[in-house]
Every structure is written in structure tokens, then in C-alpha cells.
Amino acid sequence: MGLRGLRRRGRTDANTAAGERHTTAAAVELRGVRRSYGRGAYAVHALRGIDLSLPRGSFTAVMGPSGSGKSTFLQCAAGLDLPTEGSVRLGGTEITGMDENALTRLRRSRLGFVFQAFNLLPSLTVEQNVLLPMRLAGGRQDRARAADLLARVGLEGTGNRRPAELSGGQQQRVAVARALVTRPDVVFADEPTGALDTTTAAEVLGLLREAVDALGATVVMVTHDPAAAAHADQVLFLAGGLVADRLPRSPATTVAARMTTLTPTPQAA
Template sequence: MTSALLLDSVTKTYGTGENAVTALREVSLGLPRGTFTAVMGPSGSGKSTFLHCAAGLDRPTSGSVRLGDVELSGLKEAALTAVRRERVGFVFQAYNLMSALTVEQNVELVPRLSGRQVDRDWLLDLLGRVGMRDRIDRRPAQLSGGQQQRVAIARALVNRPEVVMADEPTGALDTRTGRQVLELFRRLVAELGQTVLMVTHDPVAASYADSVVFLADGRIAGQLRNPTAAEVSDRMTHLGEV
């Protein structure tokens, strides 16, 4: 199975000399296409840096990141921006919808910013899949938090990205709504073959993934396949123990 995303010996150091802080150390990981991977670790473990390097938002100090057939580390900034816009879908804890735009206009925003023609049939199909087809003309203020996150997920998918990268996507939602969003991710992986990478602190959220990657002190500290919430919680409790 080919990788949608491949990190090879990625190290990221901020600052120089005595002030240098190494956030990631020799991290290597491949995400097979059509899989759902969660990343967990304590505060300061490197989760955010991992996501930023994987998405091309930050450049590794050494090592390489390959998104599909594109090697990110050699790209100039304009080309890197184009790759992020066209080949990565982002879902954040704060939904980041434009308040003045309708549901449809928010989802259309990504291809329009890329100068691409909007595939309306695909857009409507996506809104149907995320359960928002009947709210197409509403604005964010008229939607619940869970509904806004569903719109954000449709927006992340509209360009048919290599990978959807989700940063604490259920962090602002209640338990029931968060579960619905996670079930939606699972369906998108199963039905569309979408690859999803999610950073989370929640063992229950991580249990929806095919595998969980644990980070500690900037290194991969283990991986758990077909996880349960109890297994994830136990692993987090003992993370970093020798």
C-alpha cells in the first residue's frame, strides 16, 4: 500500500546555540492511503511540530517530508503554499469559517483561492455526506458547533486532498457531537478512501483511528493498532517509562 504521507528522519530544531530547542528528533512515519491515524503525547512532546512539518507549514531542520509524489523540503515558499492549498485539507478545533459567507460559499472558498473551477456536483455530494446539504444557505452564526465543524470538514475535502490533517477537531465539542464528528471521519475513510491524520489529547477520540502514534520528547514512543480507549489511556499513562 502506497503512502499518502511519508516522513523520513525528520528533525526540527528552533533557535541556535545554547537557546536551541529540538522539538522533533529523527521521526520516521508513513501513512498508508485510506487510513485514519491519531497522534498523541503529553504537552511538549512535539505533536504540533509534527503536524506543522507534515503539512508543510514548517520546514524540517533535517530529514524529508513527502506528500504523495511531492517532496516538500525542496520547494520554494510559493510552491509550498500551492501544495498546502491544493493537496492538504485542514480541520481545526476552532472551525475558522468566514462569518459573512454561507455554508456553500465557505466550502467553495478553498478552490476559489486556488483559482480552480468549483465542482458543484462534488461540493453538493460532500455536503450531503457531512449532513449539511439542507443548510447550504445558512451562515455560521445560524449553526451549532457540530454543524460548523461538519462544514469545515467538507471544506477540507473539497479539493480531494492527499491528506486531511485535523488538529484537536473535537476539542470544542460536547461528547455526543464529538463522537458524531469522529464517526464522520471514519465513514470518509471507508467510503472515499480518504487519509486522515489527527492530533488529539483524548483517548476516546484516538480509539476511532486505525492506529495511534505516540510521541514523547520529540520521538516516536510507540504505536498502537486497532486501539481501544482503555488501551490508549493506559499507554499514555506509562509513556516514556523504560
């Protein structure tokens, strides 16, 4: 069962939330973002000036060779790391100058995360894992919302089970439900299918795709897999800490071919 059963209510909820969070703003906006580690001759310039704006209700894949800046991009865009220079806005909110407490509150209430390693807490039930962002944010734990999402990701009736009782693919489905439970401004996914077989990976990617199409979610996914990137509305290619190229939604073969020719080029502001 997909997520489309939540389309009408999900869009209403998403629109209400967006109205409270500056509807005209992009979901993710980076301006002049640079990130360096170390100093002088030993400095590593992971990001060299990223300028981009990602609209609400879009699915963006980020690709690039090892060392291209993908992970640093995700960390800076999600407020997990601070840029050396530049500005990051999420859902219309400037996060660059926020203190750590404010950033933590924002991440808990307005961002969702899906990781390669699932990151479920083994001591909690499936339902408790899904509700964890609500609990950490100090809000009401909406058990009906959790049950609804678990049903939509094909895990109806599993709420009382522990993660260890589920397959890897099922655990990643729980992680997707957890990422969506607070109706976040953005879901950041870091190699979400890296630990899954091809069939299960396609199912999880289909869930992320439906979250965008049916619920109006915004997904930003770092991946090395052209087949995964083919589910996105656009693919951003990073090379040398710059946005080297973009593709609109394209088949995996086209994405893979573009990956083989990447060279860093200065981007327009």
C-alpha cells in the same frame, strides 16, 4: 446520513487522482525529520528524528504529553513549517525544498485541514466556505460536489446559511466537508473535537472515519483524547520529539493506559 453513498464514485475519483500522484507512494512519509528552535544552550529540539510512512486510505491519530512534539509534527508533515533536517513527502511529492508559493499551491489543492476552532469565514455562506479551497486553488467551483458533501455530513439545505447560524458541531461538519471538497491526498486534523461536547465529537469523528472507509481518504489527526484516537487505524505516541510507541486500532481505555507510561525511546529507521 453518512458518507457511504459516495463510496463507488469517491473511490473512482480517489483512484484517478492517486494515479496522477504516484499510486505506489505513501500518503505521508517523513525521513530523519528534526525541528529545532533557537540555538546553542537555548535550543529547543521539538522533533529529534522522525521516520515513518503512512499509507493511503488510513486514519492515524497522534498523541503525546504537552511538549512531546505533536503540533510541530503536524506542521512539518503538512508543509506549514520546514524541518531543520530531513525529508517530507506528501502523496509522493517531496515538499522539503519547495518555495513558499509552491507549498501554498500544494496545500490548497492536495491537502485538507480541520481545526479545533473551525476556521470558517463568517462573511461567506456555508456553501462558499466549503468551496473556498477550490476557489483559492483557481479551479472550477463544483457546487454539486459541495452540495453532495453537505448532504453526506447531515447539512443538506444549509448552503445559503452563515456559519453564525449553525451550532458548533454543525460548523465542524462544514469544516469536514470543506476539507474533503478537493479530494485531497491527506486531511490533517488538529484537535478537531476539542471544542465539542462528547456526543457531537463522536459524530464528527464518525464522519472522518467514514471519509477513510467510504472515500479512501487519508486522515492524520492530532488529539489529546483517547476516545477520539480510538476511531483511528493506528495511534502514534510522541514523547520527547520521538515516536515512543504505536498501537493498532484500540479501545479508548487501552489508549489512555498507554499514554500514562510514555517515555521517549529511539525508533527504528
